[in-house]
Amino acid sequence: MTRITGISLRRVLDSRGNPTVEADVLTESGGFGRGAAPSGASTGEYEAIELPANESIAKAREHAVPRLEGVYAGDQRAVDNALRAADGTDDFSAIGANSAVAISMAAAKAAADVLGAPLYQHLGGAFRGENFPIPLGNVVGGGEHAKEATHIQEFLAAPVGAPSVSEAVFANAAVHAAVADVLDERGVPAAKGDEGAWAPPISDAEAFEVVEEAVDRVEEEVGFEIRFGLDMAAAELYDDDREAYVYGDEAKSTDEQVEYVAGLVDEYDLAYVEDPLDENDYEAFAELTDRVGDRTLICGDDLFVTNVERLREGIDVGAANSILIKPNQIGTLSDAFDAVELASRNGYETVISHRSGETEDTTIAHLAVATDAGFIKTGTVGGERTAKLNELVRIADDAV
Numbered sequence: 001m002t003r004i005t006g007i008s009l010r011r012v013l014d015s016r017g018n019p020t021v022e023a024d025v026l027t028e029s030g031g032f033g034r035g036a037a038p039s040g041a042s043t044g045e046y047e048a049i050e051l052p053a054n055e056s057i058a059k060a061r062e063h064a065v066p067r068l069e070g071v072y073a074g075d076q077r078a079v080d081n082a083l084r085a086a087d088g089t090d091d092f093s094a095i096g097a098n099s100a101v102a103i104s105m106a107a108a109k110a111a112a113d114v115l116g117a118p119l120y121q122h123l124g125g126a127f128r129g130e131n132f133p134i135p136l137g138n139v140v141g142g143g144e145h146a147k148e149a150t151h152i153q154e155f156l157a158a159p160v161g162a163p164s165v166s167e168a169v170f171a172n173a174a175v176h177a178a179v180a181d182v183l184d185e186r187g188v189p190a191a192k193g194d195e196g197a198w199a200p201p202i203s204d205a206e207a208f209e210v211v212e213e214a215v216d217r218v219e220e221e222v223g224f225e226i227r228f229g230l231d232m233a234a235a236e237l238y239d240d241d242r243e244a245y246v247y248g249d250e251a252k253s254t255d256e257q258v259e260y261v262a263g264l265v266d267e268y269d270l271a272y273v274e275d276p277l278d279e280n281d282y283e284a285f286a287e288l289t290d291r292v293g294d295r296t297l298i299c300g301d302d303l304f305v306t307n308v309e310r311l312r313e314g315i316d317v318g319a320a321n322s323i324l325i326k327p328n329q330i331g332t333l334s335d336a337f338d339a340v341e342l343a344s345r346n347g348y349e350t351v352i353s354h355r356s357g358e359t360e361d362t363t364i365a366h367l368a369v370a371t372d373a374g375f376i377k378t379g380t381v382g383g384e385r386t387a388k389l390n391e392l393v394r395i396a397d398d399a400v
């Protein structure tokens, strides 16, 4: 019933206005699924390769589509193995991880369509957990996502005490609005960065004050605990030649960076710190995790790139206590599931994530529920972000 009979690939726009790959998968019994690849700006050195959309589509049409015809969409491993076999490399550099992930997600949706089940249920099974992920909402940002703003890439609201996913989603939007008020009171103009977060021309130190103030205001209003966290995207700050983390005119050695982040965790009671150190420095990651991992999540994004081999290395040395999962970093849903499973078996928290370049695709909302992830990072405002947040609200309301 779920046998694939056709795959169409096309170029569509992502949220930055760049071309990305969209895939449609059709099955024998009329099942239909559509998936679109997101795209990163602060990409990890070890990610699967994204090719220019046109090139990726041409290669996938030639090598992957013929292999996939006749494969059962309901057998996600078979679909993803066929994609790997068609590509023939370790990093999808032959057909592009953008076509691979679009097809992988579209096939899952086509199978769910045939089965008449919501995607999260098809992916997670009847006995998946009853939990919903806490949304981490980007409210202030800079780095590679906005010029002339903070050095730290993302300041993320974390409504850890929210009684429901819906209240958490609205709390993050309220923090985003409160940040605008605090900036306005300080006379700071602010545009928005790629993910819809405010991108004010202020120092990181002032951003901490602004976000703390905004979080406190909303916490008082809603009556449940809201903390905040960071994505430091430190690989982008690290200068290999200087062997230092460069914040404008200031540079920090690795020891100073560990000290700085540990201090921030305590001063602001941070719930979450992603990529606080360079993607090649497992040792410094382990040192920081040893110091503060009992009271905050130290999450590897560029460090692990959703890759089980890199995660295994990290687990061996105690590099972190959580992993960011981005399906397009590795190329298929099966690979993303493998990373989640390895993480969970080793007590690592999982955080399912969007990319800075996104589409209206809502697969990651379903993936987060299917895998019982503790958190989802998918922005706060903006159509491509609210597409996922609103889908989460619908899933919680049994309305998908």
Ligand SMILES: C=C(OP(=O)(O)O)C(=O)O
Residues within 6 Å of the ligand: 039, 040, 041, 042, 043, 044, 144, 231, 233, 301, 353, 354, 355, 356, 357
């Ligand atoms: C979402 C992120 O940004 P990008 O997609 O640019 O890697 C991130 O670094 O976590």
Ligand SMILES: [Mg+2]
Residues within 6 Å of the ligand: 231, 233, 274, 275, 301, 302
């Ligand atoms: Mg990151």
